[in-house]
Amino acid sequence: MNRLLLTSALVLAANGALADEIRVLNWQGYGTDLDWAIAAYTEKTGNTVVHEYFTSEQEMLTKLRTNPGAYDVVLINSAYTAQAKDEGLIDPIDSSMIQNFADLDPSLTGNEDLNPGGALHGVPWTWGLTSIAVNTNDFAEMPTSLSVLWDPQWKGRVSIRDDGLEAVQFAAMALGQNINQITDLDAIKAKLTELLPQMTTFWSSENDWNQFMSAGDFAVATYWSGSASRSQAKGLPIAFVVPEEGAIGWLDGLSIPSTSTHKEAAAAFIDWMVDPAFYVKWDAEGAPVSSNTKALAELPETSFNRKLVEDPATVARVQFMKPVSDADRETYLKLWQDLKAAQ
Amino acid sequence: MAMTLAGRDRRRALALLSPAYLWLTVAVFLPLSAMAFFSFLSDVPFGGKDWHATLDNYRAFFQTATYATLLWKSLKLGLIVTVVSVVVGFPCAYVLAKIVKGRSREALFLLVILPFWSNSLVRIFSWAIVLRGNGVLDRAVNAILPWDVKLNLMFSPTAIVIGLVHSYLPYVILTSYLALQAIDDSLIEAARSLGARRRTILWRLILPLAAPGILAGAVLIFVPVVGSFMEPRLLGGRVGTYYGTVIEDQFVAVFNWPLGAALSFILLAVVLAILAAASPILRRART
Incomplete structure (x- = not known):
């Protein structure tokens, strides 16, 4: 009887270690909470995803400040990344944990607003x-x-x-x-x-x-x-x-809060979010422009975003x-x- | 002997009242004190932010004319909505109390209370559908009238007043109804047998006797309308900035809780001052 209890406890503990529940803080209906995307992530990694939403950048910052440890991935507009870093709310990103990192547009990964203090604090996701x-x-x-x-x-x-x-x-x-x-x-x-x-x-x-x-x-x-x-x-x-x-141009990055307890699972989620397979499907439903150049190249000719980025005159007029x-x-x-x- | 009885009575009263007082403490007094505390801070006291005690939030009200202008605008809105509600609601209550009886009264009552059972957002959005240009009202009027009319009441002060009156009308109907019910029919009959005309009966008899109910309803409407934010925001559009919406912005959009709290307390003070000024009238109405 005791042994049975012990094994079941072990099984539970093992499950807990393998399957994390990550908590994502984002605007509602903004990519990360698509059902099929979460299902694909869960299938790939075994981790589950729970969402919480904010309706303004100030609310996002307040939530990070007041609920330490509650979030694992947070969407931060590049205009706020430096502030979040200065308040000690987010950690630098270890780019080796993001497999798709090499395909991301270097002008975005090198964007000075996403690199406060010279270290990348948000993986460029969309602009x-x-x-x-x-x-x-x-x-x-x-x-x-x-x-x-x-x-x-x-x-x-x-x-x-x-x-x-x-x-x-x-x-x-x-x-x-x-x-x-x-x-x-x-x-x-x-x-x-x-x-x-x-x-x-x-x-x-x-x-x-x-x-x-x-x-x-x-x-x-x-x-x-x-x-x-x-x-x-x-x-x-x-x-x-x-x-x-x-x-007006804006750039959104995905960051990992410094108090996150599932950093590996969070990095895996961010990696999936910049994956071409995810983006091409999202683009068909209506999405902003991806930071992943390979993903943009895979878009159909008629795509709204493809037409947007392929017109250099348009891009030149943007004030970031x-x-x-x-x-x-x-x-x-x-x-x-x-x-x-x-x- | 009498002393101990009184003591026991007091203890029993205390036991019976304690749930209510506990509830008031937890649900009203504590949150209000927290807000009062916030209103004297320089920043929200969590998330490792620096803060200190200050009067700046109250000073901000007097530094620009913006807040005072908006408060005046909200007070006017409260007054208009209250007057319209009383003018519409009192005859309604009179019909319910004195004219219809039995089944039809129950049915009418149900119709009066019905808006209370629906979510206020649903009510506002249905008004949006009705009032919008080329909406239900526009089409109905154009279907009846031979010439082309463009009403388009949406996003105007009128739309805000309509939405608010609809939301708060039941208060004045219910309070006036109770007051009118209490008037003995034989008083009216006596007046009539003494040769009083209908208008005299209304002005000299019914209105004075029903005044406590009407005033109670008016106060119940005026206070929340002055601080309302949802109806102005959704139905007012460009002209929908009122004192309540600015307070809401402080809490929801810009996260300046201290300023929001200070503005709320100023509103509370102004409303209390108005009620205090009106209290002689209220007291006379009660006797």
Whole structure:
């Protein structure tokens, strides 16, 4: 009897050692939580995956701070990687544990924001653009300039995301300023003051955006490239436009919290996330651009992302977002709140 | 002998009340104290962040006109919603209390309480479907009227008021109903037999007697509406920034809990001050 108990205890312990449960912290519906992807990972490694979600970068950081040990993989936008590293929330990445690492775009793995202090702290996963998307039923010809947001013809059918930083960055681009080095905040305030009466409502999530667009509330609205490809795949009559003034570029990395207790399983999960087999399938459902050059080469010719990255003129116009200081962030938030309160 | 009895009574009362007080302590007093504590901090006191005690969060309210403007906007919204709810709800309660009887009263009651049983988000989204341009309301009006009308009430202050009135109307109907029920029918009959006209009966008899109920309902509506954030955000669109949405932003979007807590306490103070100012009227209504 005792021996039976002992063996069963041993079996349980052995199982525990082999099969880890890793906890992933990400935006909801953003790649890592696809059912088939988790099933494939579990089949390959025996580990299971549990998800937790955040709705803003600040919430992500707060969750990492307040729940040490609770997460094994976390998605961090490159503009926040340095902050997370400085607070001691994430560990450097051991690239030898990521088998696909050699295929990742060297300009992304060498991205200075992902390498705070000279060490890689986030495996570049995907990148994309924040630009504008238009309803193709309203636009016979695609707009070429951001000024379409200010065009009186579309008054009441324009939308941007309810985010002070992004609003300021769009106004900066429209005025020809660098989004990472804003020089004339007064001009931006004036430009946004003109923009607000044009708008119908703010959007806050992809789901929101899709509903407003399909109901005809939006003619032109800011949008994320990855979401645009998903919305197109769902059949919405939209086109993603990179205007001549440029677009905001963002880069997302996958990091391992320093308090993680399943670092090996976490590295294996990240490896699967940058695997071409995963990406090609994800791209068909609508995804941002992969960091894996081999994966991009495997995409079909008609893929949204393939067309996006193959146009060098588009890529050249992208202004990649740098980390924003807390003081600047607060200034933008205040400006945005004042403008909204005045409505 | 009488002393010991009183003592035993007191002990029994204490035993019977303790669950309620325990509940109040855990569910109301402790969270409120935590929020009061947060409101005097420079940063959230977890995650290894540096923090110290400060009055800056309260000062922030007075440094710009933004928060005061929004608070004024929210107070006006509260007033409008309360007035509309009373104007719509009181006749409704009168019909329920004095005119219909039996089965049909039960059915009407059910209809009044029905909104309470559905999730408030579901209610707001259904209003969004109705009010949206080319939505249910637009199409219905255009189907009846021969000329083309563009209502498009969505994303306007009107939409916010409609959504809020719908959410809070049952409060004023239920409280007015109870007050109207308590009015003895023979009083009305007496007034009528003495030659009082309908309007006189309403103004001199029914309204004064039902005032406590109406006012209780009005307070129940006014207080939550001033702090409301969901309806303004979802139905107001561009014009949907109110004091409540700014507080919500502090907690959900920018994680400035201390400022959010301070703004909440300022709201609490203002609402209490308004209720205190109105208390002479409330007290007169009760007697």
